[in-house]
Every structure is written in structure tokens, then in C-alpha cells.
Amino acid sequence: MHIYQVKNVWQHGRECLIHARENPDLNVAAPPEFGGPEGVWSPEELLVASVDSCLLSTFLFFADRSGLPLESYSSISTGRMEKTSEGLRFTGIDVSIAVTVSAEVTTERIASLRLKEKVEKYCPVSASLNCPVHLDLEIIPRAGAQGRSV
């Protein structure tokens, strides 16, 4: 079993300060549309960032295990929160991932690794949500790319 603990102290207004391990303390506030300030992470953005970075972490695990020579990885994740009959709820998160790998990797090899299915199945954060997480994953061999170790 793995345990993840955070400690939080309300500061003022809609802002709080969150502490975990030796991490830099994180200032968090309600998003601007709910009375919070600009320029501060909101709980809603942290949720989307958690899903996005857990998918990345899961991808890196499988890419490393497959010996896939990665060149770059970037992603954009968009969460939707809507009013429902039970109150505000996240109704979906769309994640678009763009990966480049060394030029010598064939598209057949990329397809054979089935990374999208593995990442969708084994990302523990997105699998712990009750709203759909839709994943687009594009992996492209790039001329001149050398690959970098994970």
C-alpha cells in the first residue's frame, strides 16, 4: 500500500497553503470565477494536472520498459465541470498527448507496443475518477532525433 499525505492551512480569503513531504509548499485558491485570485493554482486545475502527470508517468514507465527511445513528450488536458442535478461535477477530461521518438523506430513497432491501451488501463489517477477520461496519443518517429533516457 502507498500512502500520500498533505497538510493544509487556510491563509486568508479563498487561499490556502499545502504542504507535502519536502516538496515546495503549494499556494492554492478557489478559481477566479468562484471568488479566488488570478495566478494561483485552483483545486480544479490540480485535479486536471494530477490526471495529466499521472498519464505521463504511466507512459514513461511503459516506454522505458519497452526500450522506446523517446525524444519529446507534451500534453494538453482539458477538464469540464458542469452543473448537474447533484451540484457541480466534473463531466469529462480530454487529454491530448504528442510524443516523438527516434527516427529508426517503425510505426509497426509503435503500434505493437499498444501504449494507449496500457496507459489508459494502468494510470491509477484517471482510473480513480468517475468521469470519463478521453485520451488521444500520437507517437511520431522524428528524423534526426536521438532519443533520451527516461
Place this chain on the structure above:
Amino acid sequence: MHIYQVKNVWQHGRECLIHARENPDLNVAAPPEFGGPEGVWSPEELLVASVDSCLLSTFLFFADRSGLPLESYSSISTGRMEKTSEGLRFTGIDVSIAVTVSAEVTTERIASLRLKEKVEKYCPVSASLNCPVHLDLEIIPRAGAQGRSV
């Protein structure tokens, strides 16, 4: 509908850099037990921080609407991730919240506000998880406390 978007770029090893709005960029990595470094926020901790801070934000909303004169609010949230037959999954998050309010607030008034039920029902992040979120909320009037505006 509310939209929350983050952009993420893999840096090296198990680390990435996440950008949202005008927020400070957030360095995130796999937790140490999965090959990441110490001192960096993990996706798993961000999930727990998201739940914790969304409960705080929801509490502040209802406390403000009720005119409850808050003195302090702090919380500790502990997420459990366990191996299941489907892979690693969050199996529960326990949240312990300690609030102090002005001395003149009676325990009867505190009970009548039913803040625990409201926060549990209306926190959009914890309601979007498929694992149980267990909430302990203690609200204590404190001698000498003046209360602060939310």
C-alpha cells in the same frame, strides 16, 4: 460550464513541468517509490491536494454564506493507493479538518448549519472520485477568537 486546462512538457527522467493560466509553473514527477526524485510533487499528491483544497474551498463558501466568523482552518488528508486485480487504484482518502470560530458561536448554531453534509455533497472534486472520501470535521468556538472574513 467551467473549463480547466493544463499544458505539460516532459523534462527528463520522471519529471515534467506543468503550466496553467498565469499560475507559477509546477514541477511534477513520479513519487520516489516509482523512480522519481525527493522534493517534487507527485501526481498522487496532487490528487490528494486537489481533494483537500476543494473541500476547503467548499467549506469557505458555505461558512461565508452562513456568516460564520472563522478563526482558523487546517486539514490533513491521507490517500491510500493499493494493488488491485485491475492495477494500482486509489482505495480511499481520509480528510481530517479542524476549524475554530469565534467564542460567541454556540455549538447549537454550528450543528444547525450542517456544514459536514453540505461540504460532502457539494465538493465537486471529491464527488468526481470513484473511491470513498471520508471526512472528519471538527468546529470549535475558541475563547478570545475574533473571526476573520473569508
